[in-house]
Amino acid sequence: VQPPAGQGEEFEELKGAWDFIGLNYYTRNICISSPDPTRRFNVVPMDAELTDMHYEVYPEGLYKLLVSLKKYGKPVYITENGIATSNDRQRCRFILRHIAEAHRAMREGVDLKGYIYWSLIDNFEWNEGFSKRFGIVEVDYKTLKRTPRESAYMYAEIAGKNKVTSDLMQKYLGRK
Secondary structure (H helix, E strand, O other): OOOOOHHHHHHHOHHHHHOOOOEEEEOOOOEOOOOOOOEEEEEEOOOOOEEOOOOEHHHHHHHHHHHHHHHOOOOOEEEEEEOOOOOOOHHHHHHHHHHHHHHHHHHHOOEEEEEOOOOEEEOEEOOOOOOOOOOOEOOOOOOOOOEEEEHHHHHHHHHOOOOOHHHHHHHHHHOO
């Protein structure tokens, strides 16, 4: 980890002081340099499954990122991983596919200690306001009533059993 330019002395005492890596992962972006001098790069559009925020659903990227962090020799916590979608079945598939990739990284020696889905409830997004729905619990913004979605029950089952069962894989992904 490199400190900002001119900040070396302040960071010297922090060398080796970090206990874990906290990772937020949502998607990947493929970029190319831009011919427009006012833009540094252009994001390449994907012909892929997208979220309601137009992010590509790319679970393999989580696996690749986790494996790349192995070199630091620190435990990793996935502190945010989620999808904005109005389709809760898509959310269920997203969670299962990302957990499967996290498990694949663990089998390859990544010291993954935890996975936190973002977000428990529908939330405020800085650029989108309340229009995008990440939560496994739906919020009715008129009444503030909270209603667990199907994904909340699925996530509770995974957490309660500390595993993804073949029944869940079959139900949401069509495979065991």
